[in-house]
Amino acid sequence: MDWLQQLINGISLGSIYALIALGYTMVYGIIKLINFAHGDVFMLGAFIGFFAITRWEMGFLPALIIAMVLCSMIGVIIERVAYKRLRNATRIAALTTAIGVSFLIEYTMIFFRGATPEAYPQVLPNKNINILGANISSQTILILIVTIILMILLQFIVHKTKIGKAMRAVSHDADAARLMGINVDNTISATFAIGSALAGAAGVIFGSYYTRIDPLMGVLPGLKAFIAAVLGGIGSIPGAMVGGFILGIVETIVSAVGYSLWRDAAAFVILILILILKPAGIFGKNIREKV
Amino acid sequence: MKKSKAFWGYLVIALVIYAVVQGMLVTGMLDLYYQNMLITICINIMLAVSLHIVIGITGQFSIGHAGFMAVGAYISAICTMKLGLPFIVGIILAGIVAAFAGVLVGVPSLRLKGDYLAIATLGFAEIIRILFLNIDYVGGAAGMVVNHATTWTYAFFGVIITILVISNFTNSRHGRGCIAIREDEIAADAMGINTTYFKVVAFVIGSLFAGVAGALYAHNFYIIQPTAFNFLKSFEILIYVVLGGLGSLSGSVIAAIFLTAISQYLQAFPETRMIIYSVVLILVMLYRPTGLMGTKELKDLFKARKKGGSEV
Numbered sequence: 042m043d044w045l046q047q048l049i050n051g052i053s054l055g056s057i058y059a060l061i062a063l064g065y066t067m068v069y070g071i072i073k074l075i076n077f078a079h080g081d082v083f084m085l086g087a088f089i090g091f092f093a094i095t096r097w098e099m100g101f102l103p104a105l106i107i108a109m110v111l112c113s114m115i116g117v118i119i120e121r122v123a124y125k126r127l128r129n130a131t132r133i134a135a136l137t138t139a140i141g142v143s144f145l146i147e148y149t150m151i152f153f154r155g156a157t158p159e160a161y162p163q164v165l166p167n168k169n170i171n172i173l174g175a176n177i178s179s180q181t182i183l184i185l186i187v188t189i190i191l192m193i194l195l196q197f198i199v200h201k202t203k204i205g206k207a208m209r210a211v212s213h214d215a216d217a218a219r220l221m222g223i224n225v226d227n228t229i230s231a232t233f234a235i236g237s238a239l240a241g242a243a244g245v246i247f248g249s250y251y252t253r254i255d256p257l258m259g260v261l262p263g264l265k266a267f268i269a270a271v272l273g274g275i276g277s278i279p280g281a282m283v284g285g286f287i288l289g290i291v292e293t294i295v296s297a298v299g300y301s302l303w304r305d306a307a308a309f310v311i312l313i314l315i316l317i318l319k320p321a322g323i324f325g326k327n328i329r330e331k332v
Numbered sequence: 333m334k335k336s337k338a339f340w341g342y343l344v345i346a347l348v349i350y351a352v353v354q355g356m357l358v359t360g361m362l363d364l365y366y367q368n369m370l371i372t373i374c375i376n377i378m379l380a381v382s383l384h385i386v387i388g389i390t391g392q393f394s395i396g397h398a399g400f401m402a403v404g405a406y407i408s409a410i411c412t413m414k415l416g417l418p419f420i421v422g423i424i425l426a427g428i429v430a431a432f433a434g435v436l437v438g439v440p441s442l443r444l445k446g447d448y449l450a451i452a453t454l455g456f457a458e459i460i461r462i463l464f465l466n467i468d469y470v471g472g473a474a475g476m477v478v479n480h481a482t483t484w485t486y487a488f489f490g491v492i493i494t495i496l497v498i499s500n501f502t503n504s505r506h507g508r509g510c511i512a513i514r515e516d517e518i519a520a521d522a523m524g525i526n527t528t529y530f531k532v533v534a535f536v537i538g539s540l541f542a543g544v545a546g547a548l549y550a551h552n553f554y555i556i557q558p559t560a561f562n563f564l565k566s567f568e569i570l571i572y573v574v575l576g577g578l579g580s581l582s583g584s585v586i587a588a589i590f591l592t593a594i595s596q597y598l599q600a601f602p603e604t605r606m607i608i609y610s611v612v613l614i615l616v617m618l619y620r621p622t623g624l625m626g627t628k629e630l631k632d633l634f635k636a637r638k639k640g641g642s643e644v
Binding site for chain 1: 387393395440441443444446447448450451452454455456458459462463465466563567570574578603604606607609610611613614617618621
């Protein structure tokens with residue numbers, strides 16, 4: 042077994058987790074809601090990409106962009122219809138609604154097209170490149186490049202643009218931001234749009250890498266991406282990236298040493314350990330609770 | 333005096349319901365389909381009520397209840413199928429082991445609050461499920477064949493005991509402590525309530541009865557598989573409690589009866605069932621976030637009506 046090979050597999054799985062986790066962490070940072078429907082936006086992204094490639098015969102990049110645009114719209118619709126009324130509701134009500142939205146998306150999808158999985162077409166050139174004894178497919182490299190570009194873009198939006206500044210302000214203190222003349226509702230919608238676009242991109246990347254998609258595919262990656270977000274420190278964007286990569290590498294190593302059935306358990310064990318030992322996560326700040 | 337009178341009244345009503353249904357089952361007026369439906373309703377009531385004590389009374393958001401149900405189901409199945417013990421011993425052991433699992437999960441995770449607690453309980457439930465998936469002794473992913481042993485008598489008395497224990501707990505000193513934690517944990521702490529202790533006690537009682545319900549479930553379905561206890565099951569139980577009203581025991585019972593009956597009729601259309609579930613869940617949360625009954629019980633509604641219905 043080649044460690045470098047496994048490490049690279051882990052990084053490419055981790056980059057998908059990281060892309061989904063970014064949406065979780067941004068939404069949680071801004072409205073303190075675990076958006077359970079986020080994993081299903083990821084699923085929708087994979088299917089939009091699938092239809093774009095098979096029906097409209099697009100290449101990988103146009104499909105990726107279409108999936109991102111449509112997913113960001115879906116994200117905004119979900120936020121406006123379901124979550125907007127719940128800004129001041131209890132945590133339990135918000136979380137239950139999110140679970141309800143997640144089920145609604147999954148089962149509406151199954152209702153319209155059945156639960157059968159779909160084979161993703163080969164859209165990326167697949168050549169093996171040998172680096173230091175590890176066989177790396179060109180797919181992996183392309184996926185990594187796309188992921189890194191998206192992350193840099195996100196960093197640019199959050200730190201250099203006006204809307205990014207507004208997002209940071211709202212997540213810091215929504216009331217103060219409103220007093221400063223920031224349109225909080227639009228900022229929250231923008232957060233959902235960006236997060237969902239990243240989830241949609243992750244969906245297309247997942248599809249073209251693992252070649253199998255189905256309407257319930259978003260559940261487990263969604264949960265694991267949430268774990269990645271908690272691991273990195275929820276609300277922190279670099280945290281979500283690092284958490285995603287760590288989770289991907291750990292999972293790949295657990296399967297590589299022959300415990301592939303325990304792979305999912307490993308993620309949850311990480312979650313529980315981090316929640317008990319350091320609930321703020323790797324990059325999180327410890328916030329003192331106020332009465 | 334008045335309270336104990338009401339208690340005996342309820343008990344008599346319960347026994348009459350039991351006797352009538354039992355009579356109808358014996359004489360064959362209700363066939364196997366309805367018997368199965370009644371047992372499923374009873375099991376779901378037990379699950380809903382046992383989660384109600386955690387979410388509704390103590391205010392701790394747990395979405396991993398199916399994990400304890402799985403523990404109960406597998407332990408009872410091992411008792412009856414592998415060790416040859418009688419069913420009732422299996423039920424009791426299932427409850428005890430599930431309660432023990434409740435301690436193991438509750439002590440570390442109940443320090444967390446809100447969303448973190450929810451996701452941690454979900455994680456524990458998944459770990460329990462994956463554990464059973466990987467133990468060859470209980471059949472792994474293929475599952476375990478279990479004899480049919482659950483009867484209407486077992487199911488009904490399971491429900492009676494569950495409701496009795498949990499309603500008495502709610503009205504006891506411990507229950508008041510739990511309600512105080514639900515209303516304001518910091519204030520409860522300041523009033524000298526040992527919040528961790530009360531939370532763990534409520535959680536353990538909840539998991540005990542989830543284990544018992546799991547035992548009844550296992551012996552009603554001929555086969556148990558780890559996939560039957562995934563987070564979909566946990567969410568289903570959650571839906572009963574949330575729809576019925578957070579903090580209302582009769583609410584969760586009504587929701588469990590109603591939704592189980594609906595899902596039995598929609599069994600041929602599982603997608604439609606889930607779509608209806610989720611739409612109802614979203615609408616209730618948006619327009620009535622406390623659930624259908626709020627924290628009120630069924631008898632409060634009657635009382636309010638007698639007074640002239642001044643309060644809503």
